[in-house]
Amino acid sequence: MQLRRFYGDVRPDLSFQGIYQLAIAVVLSAQTTDRQVNEVTQPLFAQYPGFKELASAHQKDIEKIIRSTGFFRMKAKHIISLSREVMDVYGGKLPNSREELMKLPGIGRKSANVILSVGFGIPAFAVDTHISRIAQRLGYTNSNDPIEVEKILTSIIPENEWTSTHLLLIRHGRSLCLARNPQCDKCPVSALCDYFYNIRKK
Numbered sequence: 144m145q146l147r148r149f150y151g152d153v154r155p156d157l158s159f160q161g162i163y164q165l166a167i168a169v170v171l172s173a174q175t176t177d178r179q180v181n182e183v184t185q186p187l188f189a190q191y192p193g194f195k196e197l198a199s200a201h202q203k204d205i206e207k208i209i210r211s212t213g214f215f216r217m218k219a220k221h222i223i224s225l226s227r228e229v230m231d232v233y234g235g236k237l238p239n240s241r242e243e244l245m246k247l248p249g250i251g252r253k254s255a256n257v258i259l260s261v262g263f264g265i266p267a268f269a270v271d272t273h274i275s276r277i278a279q280r281l282g283y284t285n286s287n288d289p290i291e292v293e294k295i296l297t298s299i300i301p302e303n304e305w306t307s308t309h310l311l312l313i314r315h316g317r318s319l320c321l322a323r324n325p326q327c328d329k330c331p332v333s334a335l336c337d338y339f340y341n342i343r344k345k
């Protein structure tokens with residue numbers, strides 16, 4: 144795949160070690176940048192190294208640490224409640240099914256898919272705004288619905304490449320296929336792209 148040759152081996156931009164840190168970082172990453180999350184997770188994980196510690200945290204203490212990520216009251220509430228549920232319902236271990244993950248506070252389908260694929264190594268394809276936009280520009284779909292985009296992409300991409308393709312597409316969306324002003328002249332997949340074909344025709 145051209146993107147793989149161009150970007151190489153892409154790693155997640157979120158910093159984490161282990162499934163606890165990944166789950167919390169993913170919840171905190173809503174509506175903010177991974178860099179911003181990485182700045183707060185360092186002190187957060189130093190003080191609260193696991194679900195057990197976070198489950199008994201005080202909301203105000205967490206809010207102070209994660210304030211810069213935005214929506215900090217809701218996020219603090221979510222990560223504390225999530226940790227309590229993991230402790231009370233799952234004996235301290237994060238469940239590894241999409242259905243159960245999506246029942247936890249702050250975790251929707253996209254987050255559950257990231258946790259499954261990146262954290263547990265279970266095939267799943269998380270679709271975010273970058274991936275939706277690129278899939279539309281390349282001509283794979285007209286849909287804005289992430290579940291539809293997920294269905295299309297998982298039907299054409301081999302299962303063992305879902306996680307790496309997810310990471311490559313996010314990198315492409317952040318580097319060249321920007322929402323405004325995509326850098327098509329530098330793009331390794333421009334020859335395959337409907338959007339590029341259409342702007343050249345004009």
Ligand code: SF4
Binds near residue numbers: 326330331339
């Ligand atoms: S050619 Fe342009 S619009 Fe198409 S994938 Fe590349 S950067 Fe995005």
